Amino acid sequence: MNFGKQVFTLIKLEAKLEWKNRQAVTSLLVYSLASIYISYLSFRQVLDPVTWNALFWIIMLFAGTNAIAKSFIQESKGLQFFYYSMLPPQAVILSKIFYNILLLGVLGGINFFIYSMIFQSPVQNNEQYLLGLLLGSIGLSSTLTLVAGIVSKANNNAALVAILGFPLLFPLLLMIIRFTGNAINGYSWAINQSWCGLLLLLNGIIIILSYLLFPYLWRE
Secondary structure (H helix, E strand, C coil), X not given: CCHHXXXXXXXXXXXXXXXXXXXXXXXXXHHHHHHHHHHHHHHCCCCCHHHHXXXXXXXXXXXXXXXXXXXXXXXXXXXXXXXXXXXXXXXXXXXXXXXXXXXXXXXXXXHHHHHHHHCCCCCCCHHHHHHHHHHHHHHHHHHHHHHHHHHCCCCCCCHHHHHHHHHHHHHHHHHHHHHHHHHHCCCCHHHHHHHHHHHHHHHHXXXXXXXXXXXXXXHC
């Protein structure tokens, strides 16, 4: 089996395991909906665009942390041994990153739809905002998956994912908020193009570092 098929097979396996444990997926949706509803109870009014955007990404940050922190923790020792003995570590980390991107992208789309309904959406350029949501999902998923892999070698303490991940995510979040803030204001693509390039570059660096560094963690 070539490398691409290995990654694709592992992604399908992740999806099957997630589907068997539907309680975990349901808890993620409930967590996100509860966060949005609590925000509504706290404000009960139309938010200004800056606050609207910042609050949405705060919800996405904590939802993503809860969704991805379990990437390695939920695996049994037998499954980990199978991965270790039969598969290259690069295929394992890339499959988890791509699966978490898919998971967080779907969760982000649901959050954006419900959030826009509860709080009147100020977004003037939905296409650019959804692109920012996709780029943000890629960055959050890649960073938190790598951190979860590191934490898996430290007694699988899920709290460490948040402790180690948040400082690493600050530059990414600043760029995402700037990009989506420009989309809210309806700025032209010429203004947002540079921010899009920076986000693509940062996301690429994170994925490449995960590909290069994870094998060293895998051997421990």
